[in-house]
Amino acid sequence: MSTDITYAQELDKEDELNEFRHEFYQSPERLYFDGNSLGLLSKRAEQAVNTIMESWKQYGIDGWTEGEHPWFYLSEKLGRMSAHLVGAQPKEVIITGSTTTNLHQLTASFFQPNGKKTKILADELNFPSDIYALKSQLQLKGLHPEEHLIQVKSRNGHTLETSDIIEAMTDEIALVVLPGVLYRSGQILDMKTITKEAHKRGIIIGFDLCHSIGSIPHQLNDWDVDFAFWCTYKHLNGGPGSVGGLFVHQKHFGNHPGLAGWFSSNKEKQFDMEHSLTAASDAGAYQIGTPHLLSAAPLLGSLSMFEEAGIGKIRKKSLLLTEYLMNLIDTELIDHGFTIANPRDQAIRGGHVYLEHPEAARICKALKANRVIPDFRNPNGIRLAPVALYNTFEEVWKMVNILKSIMENQSYKHFENKRGVIA
Numbered sequence: 388m389s390t391d392i393t394y395a396q397e398l399d400k401e402d403e404l405n406e407f408r409h410e411f412y413q414s415p416e417r418l419y420f421d422g423n424s425l426g427l428l429s430k431r432a433e434q435a436v437n438t439i440m441e442s443w444k445q446y447g448i449d450g451w452t453e454g455e456h457p458w459f460y461l462s463e464k465l466g467r468m469s470a471h472l473v474g475a476q477p478k479e480v481i482i483t484g485s486t487t488t489n490l491h492q493l494t495a496s497f498f499q500p501n502g503k504k505t506k507i508l509a510d511e512l513n514f515p516s517d518i519y520a521l522k523s524q525l526q527l528k529g530l531h532p533e534e535h536l537i538q539v540k541s542r543n544g545h546t547l548e549t550s551d552i553i554e555a556m557t558d559e560i561a562l563v564v565l566p567g568v569l570y571r572s573g574q575i576l577d578m579k580t581i582t583k584e585a586h587k588r589g590i591i592i593g594f595d596l597c598h599s600i601g602s603i604p605h606q607l608n609d610w611d612v613d614f615a616f617w618c619t620y621k622h623l624n625g626g627p628g629s630v631g632g633l634f635v636h637q638k639h640f641g642n643h644p645g646l647a648g649w650f651s652s653n654k655e656k657q658f659d660m661e662h663s664l665t666a667a668s669d670a671g672a673y674q675i676g677t678p679h680l681l682s683a684a685p686l687l688g689s690l691s692m693f694e695e696a697g698i699g700k701i702r703k704k705s706l707l708l709t710e711y712l713m714n715l716i717d718t719e720l721i722d723h724g725f726t727i728a729n730p731r732d733q734a735i736r737g738g739h740v741y742l743e744h745p746e747a748a749r750i751c752k753a754l755k756a757n758r759v760i761p762d763f764r765n766p767n768g769i770r771l772a773p774v775a776l777y778n779t780f781e782e783v784w785k786m787v788n789i790l791k792s793i794m795e796n797q798s799y800k801h802f803e804n805k806r807g808v809i810a
């Protein structure tokens with residue numbers, strides 16, 4: 388592979404998604420590689436917010452049923468628009484809540500300890516919020532988290548072995564909750580196999596798709612996954628605090644939600660104002676209260692781009708970008724103490740590259756001082772996400788060369804090797 392910038396420019400010319408880049412607010416002086424933490428604003432997302440604001444301005448209360456996107460049906464509409472990203476039937480997806488509240492809702496609904504089966508299986512590498520939620524759900528059921536939450540161990544601190552996960556599915560496990568893509572190493576778990584093995588043992592299984600949705604394809608319906616949940620502000624570019632999403636397999640339709648509210652209703656019945664809930668007969672049943680419409684609005688614009696681009700093409704470009712980035716790191720940064728800690732194998736490599744370095748905190752600060760936006764993960768990790776819809780190969784080239792000069796001139800030593808409040 389050539390390390391010349393002209394090679395990167397050639398790859399950009401062959402990129403079939405390059406027109407989407409112009410739909411995002413990308414500052415020309417900034418190299419943004421943090422789309423797996425907060426995706427960038429697109430013009431379409433901005434326009435969609437304006438449209439919802441306009442219907443408020445124009446219709447007042449009647450915006451619930453009037454205007455281009457009646458608010459009463461927006462969560463369902465956005466669910467239908469997201470279904471292709473997770474391989475779901477349109478009614479299996481609803482845009483509601485946040486990652487963590489959706490996990491609470493789904494655990495409250497699907498974790499039914501019974502007889503010997505009283506434990507939840509998670510992993511030791513997952514994002515803290517998921518673990519806190521699972522522990523508190525155990526506590527609500529009067530179970531001790533130390534005893535009833537089992538966390539699969541990683542052999543190398545970065546990845547999980549499918550066989551270790553399966554081995555941990557003992558006859559005491561009632562529920563398994565795992566990420567689709569690990570937030571640090573970016574490893575893709577074999578959701579299909581793990582689901583099959585869980586079901587063989589009578590275990591319900593759900594996945595956290597925060598780092599996989601919008602980055603890799605899924606087939607949740609075919610794989611027979613029981614439920615899933617995710618945020619929409621990372622790869623889906625829904626904006627800070629945008630409304631989350633969830634999937635419930637159609638085979639569970641008709642069940643009562645664990646945490647009910649009036650938006651769990653069958654929509655025809657909701658305004659009958661009865662005190663006994665008639666829950667929606669689809670994933671809509673897992674909503675609780677009034678949707679956060681202004682935080683859902685950007686998704687109308689953002690998801691339309693995913694519909695046009697198609698997750699297949701997004702994944703294809705993403706793999707080329709991460710491959711190119713890793714090759715450049717191998718050749719340009721070889722003498723500077725970086726380890727590539729994400730899996731290289733395409734079958735299990737997610738949408739970002741994960742580097743480790745003992746000076747990672749101050750290297751990230753030096754990158755930011757040079758207008759490169761990486762993502763630091765305590766204590767020694769640097770995540771770099773070249774995003775298919777808006778990053779270019781040339782940007783990857785520039786970023787690696789800035790990193791190289793920071794290492795060569797040791798300018799990172801001007802910064803303290805300590806994380807900021809948000810990192």
Ligand SMILES: *Cc1c(COP(=O)(O)O)cnc(C)c1O
Binds near residue numbers: 487488513517566570
């Ligand atoms: C980003 C992320 C979260 C964040 O949860 P919110 O409720 O959206 O704040 C939770 N879990 C994982 C795995 C994440 O990557």
